[in-house]
Each structure stands twice: as structure tokens, then as C-alpha cells.
Amino acid sequence: MATGIDISGLIKWAQRDEWAEMWEDVFWEHVGSGCESFDLDTDDLPRVLGEHQFMNLWGCAFEDFLTRSRSSDGQTIVADYLKRCGWKEPVPVKRYMQALGTSVMSLYEVSDIVPGESFLARDLIRGGEPVRISERSASRMLKPWDKIGARVVEYSGKTVMGGGALVFDAAAAERLLSAMAELQKRMRREVRKIAKDAGEPLSDAAAREATALIVLMNSAWVFTGVWLDHYLPRVLGLKRPKLVNHDGDDIVFCTTRYPWASGTGAEAIRDRLRRVPDFAEASDTFWNWIGRAPAADAGGGEPTQVAGPVAEILSTTLDTGELVLGNIEIIDGAVVLTTNSMARKERGSALLAECLGDLVRPPLTEIQTVEQAMAESAGRSPAPSGPPSEAEVEIVRKSLDAHYRETLDTPVKMLGGVSPRAAVRTAKGKEKVVAWLKYLENQSHRNPDETLASYDLSWMWEELGVPDRRR
Incomplete structure (x- = not known):
């Protein structure tokens, strides 16, 4: 278990005839939808997910089982076990079992990590102030603003996390929060009606709090179901959907090289490239070609719909929200345009031809399909690497x-098309800025490049006047 507390006696007790069938039913509630959707048996899950992920999933289901009451007599397995075998267990272990038996699973946002010791966790479903979780192993692996589904309980004067914990990426977390919001919306009407019929009407705040608790007490299986549905396609290596860019074009990697003319x-x-408004200069030798996707996306809607099979959108955006259509780079006496579709190659070439004119000679284009790029990547030996020098780190x-x-004064799509400095002037805008900063920080810490991952973004929170929200 994540806390290091031994509850093996309770786990073994669940195998007894009077509890085994109920446990199997609860476990199937958690994994059945995923198994049926991807044609798996429960016995396949350890192999498919890997032992570590499977045990986290198993722990979520088992801790949910501990909170369930037997229909025949209303007894929980925790009460039954402690009544009959509690004399075998140390007092702290018994208290931990009892705490798990009355706990609920929720989604927590992680911050202020002390590796090997603890982290802060904010309940994203019930709200409130973040709590300090004492945890050794997970605190070494988690990154700021990660989101985890877990149970949090009081134990021996500390707040600890249960053994079942699942990490949700941004897309899975958003899906889970949407599902929970819908469940709470439906349940809130019932809660208000019951309270009113009992002659004890609830305030809005009390109704929200009661509804959230009731929903969480009965929906741990939603957490595991969303997580499995999101995670299984990745680990199963299912056939990749058609890859398109934000314009709906098939992905084809195009590299167009313009050799410099004599002299x-x-x-x-550089002077010519700087005259093109859609070329955003990132350095003396590199420009992002930025623009908008088709009209539907300009208003923040969905990308272009693609006829035929379900497609996966491959796109790149800047931190400011602009869509990157391609890149222009000065390399070894040439200007190189890279794009991810033939259509963008044609558009970009037309821009460069008008911009550069007689400064360059006729271009040559190399085209590579997704399959060719993957095959080349698979056969390429990794480049030797070593720790960056202090000078390199300082340059970065x-x-x-x-x-x-510069971004602080630039319109950002995530902020509704206004700059971060402008957005923080309103309460609603400030909320968006905090979410944007959390997104930047989480992505930064998860960057495989250690130099980029170690970059400290805390100054931006100070600059925007929201350092108190960085927890």
C-alpha cells in the first residue's frame, strides 16, 4: 500500500466464501467496462497495464470494496474482520482500516512537492484548501499540478493517501470532472427535495457539499472507468487513427530548402523574414510561421471535421495560443521551410517566394510520410548526450x-485572446491565468530535456500578482 501499512490480513479475509463473490462483483464494476470495450479478460490486465499500474487500479477497487455494506446484514468487511480478527492487528493498523472504510475517492491537484516526504493536494471536486499529504514514494514521482484519483485519510496524526492512486492527464481529468459535475447536477435536485420534505431545507453551499459527498461515496468506479478507457488504447498499441493537422490535411512532413543566391x-x-507579420521570430536563425486554423477554430471551436475514419489531430501551438503552421530556419547557407502537409508547403512556399525573391535560388523539397518518419526514428541510434554546461543552461x-x-503582454488563446497582464485585472480572468500558469508549469516539469524541465516559472506568478494561488 502507498502508506506502507500492512493490511494483508484484511485482503486475505476478502477471499473467504462470505465475501469473495461481493469482492468479485465490485472489482468487475471497476474494470468491466474497460475489459468489454477492448475485449480483455480480467486476467489480462496485469500483463497489459504492467504490474505497477494494475496494482494501483486493483487498490482503487479494493478500497471501494471496503466501504460497501453486505446486503444480507448491512455489515462491511472492515467491521467483520476487526470484530473477528482485530485482536491480531496493531491499533494503528485497525484505525487505518476503519478510516479507509469510511473514505471517498476524489480527484486531487498536486503542488508544493517535497520529494520523499509530502505534497499538497487540493480536492478538485469538493473544493476547499489544499492539505499536506505525508507520502514517500509518490512524492518522488509526481510533478507540480499533476492530478491524481485517490483516497485521503487521517492516520496517526497525519494525512495520508490510500494504496489505490491513479494519475490522470489533462484530457482524462477534464473528462472525469465533467462526468462528476453531471452526476452532482442530477443528484442535487434529489438532495434538495429530500431536505425540503424533511422540513430542513438546505442552503446552496450546504446542498453542494452534501451532493458532492454523496456522489463521491457512490462513484469510485467512475474514476477507474474513465482512467481505463483513456489509458488502455495507449498500452494496447491499437491501430493509430488517421493523422491530420488542424486544417484537416493528411500529415506529410515536407522540408523545402532554398539555397542562398550568390552574394x-x-x-x-533576416531583414526580409522580419517583414512578414505571420513569421514570429524565436531567434536569429528560427521563425515560427503562425496563423489561424479554418474559421471554426478561430472562435475557439472544434478543428475542421474530417470525412471518413476518426482522425487524430496533430497540431502545435505557442504558449500564446497561436497555431504553428510551419517553421523557417537559416541553416548552412539556406532557408529551410518545414511543414506537416502538402497544402501548408504550398502556402508557405508562396509566402517565402514573395518575401525572399532573388535572395534565394529555386527550392528543393523532401517529402516523408508518417510511416517513413516512424521507421527512420526506430532505426536511428540515439545521439550521445551529457549534462549541459553552466553556460548552456544560462543561455537557455x-x-x-x-x-x-514577452508572453505576459501578448494575447493568449487560453485566456480568451487577452494578455496575462490584462486578464488578471478581473476575477474571472485571474482564474484563467492561474489555470494557464499551472498548465505551463506542469508541461515544463514533464519535459524530457532536464534543462527545460528545471526552469523555474515561479517569477511569473509573482509578476502577475497571484503567488498565493501557487499551492
């Missing part, structure tokens, strides 16, 4: 400082 210099090229830090400082 052309880098400064002349200064570049990121400059980039993010």
Missing part, C-alpha cells in the same frame, strides 16, 4: 526569461 548574406535574409534560462516576459 546573399544572413542579415539580408535567459532565452526562456525573455520569451515568457
Whole structure:
């Protein structure tokens, strides 16, 4: 278990005839939908998920089982076990079992991590102030603003996490929160009606609190169901859907190289590129070609619909929210345009031809399909690497400082098309800014490049006047 507390006696008790069938039913509630959707048996799950992930899933289901009452006599397995075998267990273990037996699973946002010791966890469903969780192993693996489904209980003067804990990425967390919000919406009417009929009408706040608790007491299986539905396709290696970009074009990687004409210099090229409004300069040798997707996306709606099989959208956006249509780079006496579709290659080439004119010679284009790119990547040996020098780290830090400082005064799509500095002037805008900062920080810490992952974004919270929300 995550707490290191031994409840093996209780686990063994669940195998007894009077509890085994109920446990199997509860476990199936948690995994049945995922197994049926992907044609799996429960025995397949350890192999498919991996032992570690399976045990986390199993722990979520078992801790839910501990809260269930037997229909024949209304007794829980915890009460039954402690009544008949409690004399075998130390007092702290008995108290932990009892705490689990009355706990609920919720979704928590992680912050202020002390590796090997603890982290803060904010309940995203019930709200309230974050609590300090004493936890050794998970605190070494979690990143700021990760979201985890878990049970939090009081034990021996500490707040600890149960053994069943699942990490939800941003998409899965959003899906779970939407499902829970819908369940609460339906239940709130019933809660109000019951209270009114009993002559004790509830305030809005009390109704929300009671509804959230009731829903959480009865919906642990929703957490595991959403997690499995989101996680299984990845680990099963299912056939990848058709890849398209945000315009609906099939993904084809195009590299178009424009050799410099005789006598052309880098400064002349830079001067021309800087005249194009849609070319956002990232450095002296690199530009992002930015623009908007089709009209539906311009208003923040869905990307272009693609006829035929379900498609996976492959797109890149800047931190400011603009869609990246391609990149322009100065490399070894040439200007190189890279795009992810033939249509974008044609559009980008037309822009460059008009922009650069006689500074460059006719281009050559190399085309690579997704399958070819994957095959090449699979056969390529990793480049030797080592820890970056202090000078390299400092260069990266200064570049990121400059980039993010400029971003604070730039319209950001996630903030409704206004700059972060403008957004924090209103209460609603401030909420969006906090969510945006959390997103940036979480993605930064999960970057495989250690130099980028270690970049400290805390100054942005201070700059925008919301350091108290960074918890």
C-alpha cells in the first residue's frame, strides 16, 4: 500500500466464501467496462497495464470494496474482520482500516512537492484548501499540478493517501470532472427535495457539499472507468487513427530548402523574414510561421471535421495560443521551410517566394510520410548526450526569461485572446491565468530535456500578482 501499512490480513479475509463473490462483483464494476470495450479478460490486465499500474487500479477497487455494506446484514468487511480478527492487528493498523472504510475517492491537484516526504493536494471536486499529504514514494514521482484519483485519510496524526492512486492527464481529468459535475447536477435536485420534505431545507453551499459527498461515496468506479478507457488504447498499441493537422490535411512532413543566391548574406535574409507579420521570430536563425486554423477554430471551436475514419489531430501551438503552421530556419547557407502537409508547403512556399525573391535560388523539397518518419526514428541510434554546461543552461534560462516576459503582454488563446497582464485585472480572468500558469508549469516539469524541465516559472506568478494561488 502507498502508506506502507500492512493490511494483508484484511485482503486475505476478502477471499473467504462470505465475501469473495461481493469482492468479485465490485472489482468487475471497476474494470468491466474497460475489459468489454477492448475485449480483455480480467486476467489480462496485469500483463497489459504492467504490474505497477494494475496494482494501483486493483487498490482503487479494493478500497471501494471496503466501504460497501453486505446486503444480507448491512455489515462491511472492515467491521467483520476487526470484530473477528482485530485482536491480531496493531491499533494503528485497525484505525487505518476503519478510516479507509469510511473514505471517498476524489480527484486531487498536486503542488508544493517535497520529494520523499509530502505534497499538497487540493480536492478538485469538493473544493476547499489544499492539505499536506505525508507520502514517500509518490512524492518522488509526481510533478507540480499533476492530478491524481485517490483516497485521503487521517492516520496517526497525519494525512495520508490510500494504496489505490491513479494519475490522470489533462484530457482524462477534464473528462472525469465533467462526468462528476453531471452526476452532482442530477443528484442535487434529489438532495434538495429530500431536505425540503424533511422540513430542513438546505442552503446552496450546504446542498453542494452534501451532493458532492454523496456522489463521491457512490462513484469510485467512475474514476477507474474513465482512467481505463483513456489509458488502455495507449498500452494496447491499437491501430493509430488517421493523422491530420488542424486544417484537416493528411500529415506529410515536407522540408523545402532554398539555397542562398550568390552574394546573399544572413542579415539580408533576416531583414526580409522580419517583414512578414505571420513569421514570429524565436531567434536569429528560427521563425515560427503562425496563423489561424479554418474559421471554426478561430472562435475557439472544434478543428475542421474530417470525412471518413476518426482522425487524430496533430497540431502545435505557442504558449500564446497561436497555431504553428510551419517553421523557417537559416541553416548552412539556406532557408529551410518545414511543414506537416502538402497544402501548408504550398502556402508557405508562396509566402517565402514573395518575401525572399532573388535572395534565394529555386527550392528543393523532401517529402516523408508518417510511416517513413516512424521507421527512420526506430532505426536511428540515439545521439550521445551529457549534462549541459553552466553556460548552456544560462543561455537557455535567459532565452526562456525573455520569451515568457514577452508572453505576459501578448494575447493568449487560453485566456480568451487577452494578455496575462490584462486578464488578471478581473476575477474571472485571474482564474484563467492561474489555470494557464499551472498548465505551463506542469508541461515544463514533464519535459524530457532536464534543462527545460528545471526552469523555474515561479517569477511569473509573482509578476502577475497571484503567488498565493501557487499551492
